Amino acid sequence: MFNETVLKEIKQISGKYPTTRAALLPALYVAQREFGHLGADAYEAVSDVLGVPKAIARGVGTFYAMYKHKPMGRHIVQLCTNVSCMILGAEKLSDFLKNKYGLEPGGITPDGRFSLVIMECIGACGTAPAMLVNDDFYENLTEKYIEEILEKYK
């Protein structure tokens, strides 16, 4: 269940839409923020607030690839391995993440600090290899640089 503030937030969102079903997508984002990902608890909580059957909430949520469908680390590393980045050694960087942090593509570090998502071109080919950590953008990556960057995310 959500706390009072979150309940209010979702109610407010819902007020902007003609039906409660229409508010599902933004409400699911809030639930994702609160629960870390969209699992049974998150869907049930959204279903309770909006009065939309939980199977329907889940059907809608699972349709979209941009929601997190399984537990994620506190910080999400999105590493590009598309052509330009690959040529400039992105795959080696991926190996580095695995060996140094135990972070495999699609996986999560044992301490729950990072998740790794492999991306297709993120539009930084000129400064490849590149990655995102949460919403922050990094380019011209090297192993050492990655180490430095990740230090900032506890």
Place this chain on the structure above:
Amino acid sequence: MITININGKEIKLEKSVTVLEAAKAAGIKIPTLCWHEQLGQYGGCRLCLVEIEKIPKLQTACTLMVTEGMVIRTETEQTAEARRGMLEFLLINHPLDCPICDKAGECELQDLVEKYGAISGRFREKKRKIPESFADPLIVRNMERCVMCTRCVRMCEGVQGASAIGVIDRGGHSHIEPFSGGRYDCEYCGNCISVCPVGAIMSRMHKHSYRPWQVTGKTETICPYCGVGCTLVLQVRDNTIKRVIPRIGSPVNNGLLCSRGRFGYEFVGSKERLTTPLIRKNGVLEEATWEEAISLVANKLSDIKAKSGSDAIAGIASPRCTNEDNYVFQKFMRTTIGTNNIDSTARMGFAGAQAFMENIFGQGATANIISGLANSDTVLVVGGDPTTANPIFGLQVRACSRKGGNILTVGQMKGLEYFNPVKADPFLYTEEVLLEGIVTALIGKKGLPGANLTLEAKIKDINTSLDDVEKKCGVPAKELARFVDILAASATPALLIGKEIVQSSGASYKLLLLSAINYLANGRIYLLSERSNEQGLLDMGCAPDLLPGYRPVASAEFRKRYETLWDTKLNEKTGLTIFEMMDAASRGSLKALYVMGENPAFNLPNSSAAATALRNLEFLVVQDIFLTETAKLADVVLPALSWAEKDGTFTNMERRIQRVRKAVNRGGMEDWRIISDISKNMGVKLNYADTEKVFHEIAAVSPLHRNLTYEDIEDGHAIYPYKGEPLRDVMEEILTSKGKAARSTGKLYLRIERPLFHSGTLSTKAPALVKIYSRAVARISAETAASLSLDEGDIVRITTKAGAIELPVSIDKAADSSTVMLTNNFEGQGAYSLMEYTIDPVTKTPVLEGVEAKIVKMTGT
């Protein structure tokens, strides 16, 4: 008028319909897969593609509306190729396991591929592999076979209203799943199974046990469970029921079923069924022959009648038996025995409520058509959740909401939660004040119409303000004002009344208030009925004060009429109600009791006291299909035929008489035949060649059923007032008696849970239903659980003045913290064993309110 041309045929249409419908009307079949007549169009499968002149691309016939001059071709090279292409796509992932698929023979995909191809596929990729899911006890899911027509989802959401399943994931990964991904935990109506065109979701009950073409018999009959009276088609092989399905187009349920109707039939073949008569010898029930048993019953009853008089004998009729059984039974009691001591468990609420309402609004006031409910602009629900008591009727309430109607609820109605109810949820046992408030506000808004002065005299002085209601019931005045506004503004409101309000203290006064609401809002009344022939048994005269067709025993004129018809002398004394019978039995003034298809030792409140009373009888005869709690106390037990093994009629809650038809053979006799044998042995002939002859007599003697024949009721459209005439309305004085609010804070009160998956104890003999709802639990609120440090499944002892039982707890976060809910379905664990009761002086119903309960956690179990 629109003129179109399909396949060279000129067709004229009144109004624009889809191409599919137009073709259908012209007798032209267009293949479909995602379209379904109960679900309408979806436009997903694209098998219905047709050529339309002047439109370059093929169009889906199920979604396109016809326009003037349209020229349509449904079977051309191009359409055949397109369909072949679509089927090839579907077969990319669909396994070719028809030989082991239970759907083979009634699979729409198989039929389509057989007709249109494709002969082979061009895709080299591996088919997707998804293991068949057996996580659910009743529904198997094989997602490799799914063709994503979404019929099941549209059924579950748009018709059933359970919204328990959805399309999960996207694209090639899409599949259908219940929320949990495993067990369904849904309403288990099985209506999704009915509409799935392929073998993707199927019932486990008939997995690998037969093929559709091996079914040897199909019998259309009526559901044995509740008063809705749904049509069932029993499919039989080797003299056993293999499957129960609905029929689209049948009255009342029109292609839909609930869990009980669909999955609850296996009791018929149960090994626990009684097979021979039993006679108590030296304290134990021993097998006996029919001759022995029948002559013993006849002799004993004759002796007791001679020694103690006719009124020392009583009979309990059965709301699960046919009209014919019940008619013959009451005639036996009235003529052969010579007493009016005949009653039934309809006395638990239905009979009293109906009589009360009919006195005010006239006979037949509660006979309203089920399918009409969805068209009401407002439905007010009081005293019980229709979606569990009468599931298919409950769907009408949901449909009403979907069509934009208002749903008003008094008390918690879980099954209506998602249907935008406007709620008035008063504190426990304060409904009386709430209803007074509604009446006061309605009079204020609409005034007294002046049509029924007797009723108006009773209600004109009621004066409970919305603020009073807020204070006493905890329902905010503003919310109740909205509730009343909606009601007052409705043109076609309906009022649904469940048993709980009829079994509360001051029931008659509350019924008066409900009548007032109905009168002021100009509504129509529906009484929920939990048994398949509760209405019919009353029509047949299984009541201590009424002869068949509701002619009062007290009237000499009517008695005379029946005396002539039956060629007998009738007892003029009104008989005992079922509760009075129990009292008389414990006092010793009642000597013998004949129970047909009922279980008073379990189904009456304070059931252990009822059992003690039954033990005190000199002679107890029980006629049933199982050795029930009551049968175990009997001196003679007579095995009866179940509903699937006999012919007859049931009358449902809207008073529609429908045919019950024999589907399987079993040695033995119908209830009425056993009784007629006993009567013969007592020297009074009650002979009928067959069930239909019994019905002829009913039609001859009951003024309500005048001249009605089996032929007339064949199509299911014989509705009240049948063919005869109701009793002229002579309104008697409206008697009421007010209740006393019995709740004090901090106490727990026992209430009855009426689960969707069970009905009496009968459903507990149906293994499929037991799999979904397998044991009795004590349902408590999260608050109560916390205060007693109880976790889900902990064993507790529930104690009341009447007794104690131990049960696991189930925690329900939405439950009222002042109650503990118990079912009355599982042997040895019935809520009624803990409920002492008083009788409402007017409605003669038991008051099951204010039963204080204590819960203690059991340790070491």
